[in-house]
Amino acid sequence: MSHKITASWKGNMKFESTNPGEGTFVMDAAPESGGDGQGLRPKALMLSSLAGCSGLDIAHLIKKMRLDVEDFHIDVEGFLTDDEPAVYYKVIVEYHFFGKELSEEKLKRAVELSVEKYCGVMVMFRKFAEVETKIIYHS
Structure with missing residues (x-):
């Protein structure tokens, strides 16, 4: 299995990227870095990928465990x-x-499963950074 994207230059410091799923998105540098600030920052997208990967795992586990969760972020x-x-x-x-x-016990288990077993982006991050996780419950 592989993923392939195309990032097309749109002038100055702006690129439009495809994704193996639907749609495209724009990346651009901040004005202080020579860009126009009209797109997402590539390094911050890595953080979004981490959240998205783990979030998808947890959303699946919430459904599978039939947990009563009104919302999470x-x-x-x-x-x-x-x-x-x-x-x-x-x-x-x-x-x-x-x-x-x-x-709380089952949600903690869902987070642990994502962090330790299912989220490939988390595994990649751990190869170059210290990763700390916290769980906060709001009633």
Whole structure:
């Protein structure tokens, strides 16, 4: 199995990228880096990929475990080195679950399964950065 994308230059520092799924998205550098700030930042997209990968796992497990979750979101913060090229050396992933009757034990297990077993992006991140995870329950 492989994934193939095409990133097409749209002038200045802007690129439009395909995805193996539907649609395209635009990447651009911030104005302080010579871009127009009219697109997503490539390094931050890595954090979005991490959240999306783990989130898809957890959404599947919530359904499979028949858990009563009203909503959830994932906050990811990545810390970059000061030297060039700047790379992520530490990442904090916060899982926020909302609901009146949350099964904290089962949700913790769902997060653990994603983090330890299912999320390939998490495994990739662990090869170059320290990854810290937190779970926050909101009733």
